[in-house]
Amino acid sequence: MEPQAIRWSLxxxxxxxxxxxxxxxxxxLPRLLAGALSLGLSRPDAEEVVQETFVAFLGALDRxxxxxxxxxxLFGILYHKASGLRAKARREEGSxxxxxxxxxxxxxxxMWTRPPGGPEALALDGEIRRWVEKCSEGLPDAxxxxxFLKEVDGETPEAICNILGVSPTNLRVMLHRAxxxxxxxxxxxxxKSRR
Amino acid sequence: xxxxxxxxxxxCREVAKTLCGEGLAAEPWHRRLLIRLHLSQCEFCxxxxxxxxxxxxxxxxxxxxxxxxxxxxxKRRVIARL
Numbered sequence: 001m002e003p004q005a006i007r008w009s010l011x012x013x014x015x016x017x018x019x020x021x022x023x024x025x026x027x028x029l030p031r032l033l034a035g036a037l038s039l040g041l042s043r044p045d046a047e048e049v050v051q052e053t054f055v056a057f058l059g060a061l062d063r064x065x066x067x068x069x070x071x072x073x074l075f076g077i078l079y080h081k082a083s084g085l086r087a088k089a090r091r092e093e094g095s096x097x098x099x100x101x102x103x104x105x106x107x108x109x110x111m112w113t114r115p116p117g118g119p120e121a122l123a124l125d126g127e128i129r130r131w132v133e134k135c136s137e138g139l140p141d142a143x144x145x146x147x148f149l150k151e152v153d154g155e156t157p158e159a160i161c162n163i164l165g166v167s168p169t170n171l172r173v174m175l176h177r178a179x180x181x182x183x184x185x186x187x188x189x190x191x192k193s194r195r
Numbered sequence: 196x197x198x199x200x201x202x203x204x205x206x207c208r209e210v211a212k213t214l215c216g217e218g219l220a221a222e223p224w225h226r227r228l229l230i231r232l233h234l235s236q237c238e239f240c241x242x243x244x245x246x247x248x249x250x251x252x253x254x255x256x257x258x259x260x261x262x263x264x265x266x267x268x269x270k271r272r273v274i275a276r277l
Contacts, residue, residue, distance in 0.1 A: 021277050029270050030260035038258040051273050058277060102211075110206030115239035118246060132253035151251050152258045172216065179215040182250045183243070 010070075014061055025054065028071070031153065032078050038148040039082045040137050049085060053078040072159040075149070079163055083141045098180045118187035128186070135185035143178040146171060204229055210240045214247050 012020035032053060036046035056077050057064075064073060105114045119128055136144060142164055149155040149163065161171050205213070205226075210233050213219065219227050234241050 018274075022274050025270050025274050025277070029273060030262070030266060033266065033269070034258055034260045037261070038254075047269055050269075051276060054273055054277060103208075106206075106208040106211075110208035112207045112239045116243045116246065119249075128249055129253040129256055132250050133257040136254060136257070147254065148258055152255050176212075176216050179247060179250065182254075183215070183246055186246065186250065 010061070010064070010066065013058070016058075024070075028074055029054075031071075032074060034152070035075060035078055035145070035148055036082050038136075038152070039079075039086065039141055039144055041082060041085065045085060046082075049078060049082045052081050056081070068159065068162055072155070072162055075155075076163040079141075079145050086141055098177050098184065101184060102180050116183070116187065118183070118190040131186055131189045132182060135182050135189070138185060139178055139181060142166070143174050143181075146174045147178045150175060204233055207233075207237060207240050210234065210237070211243055214240070214244045 008017070008020035008023050013024060029050060032050045033046055036049045037043070039046075041049060053074060057074055064070075068076075105112060105116075107113045136147075139147070146160055146164060149160045150157075155163075157168055157171055161168055164171070164174075166174065210230055213222060213230060219230060222230065234244060
């Protein structure tokens with residue numbers, strides 16, 4: 001989980017050794033950039049946030065006690081900076097009624113009354129990928145980040161809760177809602193494209 | 196035995212909830228067995244499950260780490276700034 005531990009240490013970073021700074025950037029930049037882009041930032045904004053993340057980390061390095069992994073710590077800084085930037089750009093969605101939308105698909109006995117439509121899983125790879133990517137833009141930042149860290153990054157639930165500042169129960173609800181919203185959005189786009 | 200299993204069989208709502216929650220792996224073995232049995236008999240839940248898998252795969256591909264010369268150039272800019 002911590003490849004940098006073999007090649008450089010926090011002491012090297014505190015001493016601002018160029019080789020340690022270079023190794024840290026090489027180790028963590030691609031993942032941080034992917035995380036910033038997954039939040040829906042443009043490439044220039046994502047690069048700015050990643051740069052600011054490294055600058056902020058070095059500025060706060062003396063306070064970093066290593067209680068969380070560097071990987072988690074850096075992503076925490078990135079998430080807060082990216083969310084701040086996006087909050088300026090747009091208002092966050094208010095209500096979250098996906099549970100009601102999905103619940104209306106079942107009868108009181110729990111059987112489908114409106115079965116899932118949309119594409120079959122094994123068809124139209126490229127098309128599905130584009131729609132899913134587009135649908136992900138509509139998720140709140142915290143849900144997007146939780147999904148990125150869990151499904152793409154393989155981060156532990158504890159680390160994700162630490163980054164987002166949520167409880168394990170909240171995290172489960174966020175991931176559950178994110179998946180439901182993505183599927184509903186996928187079905188909606190599929191129906192529209194077939195009309 | 197079959198009657199007993201059917202009595203404990205989760206309904207579609209419960210299966211869908213598991214599939215978009217932590218997944219089958221997080222369930223105890225007997226519950227996994229019942230859900231798999233349900234999926235083998237319910238076309239709608241099976242489709243729902245396949246779509247969930249595909250959504251994860253699509254986002255993994257869309258959000259993979261960027262690579263290429265522009266990323267290397269960006270790394271150099273960041274290192275220079277630090």
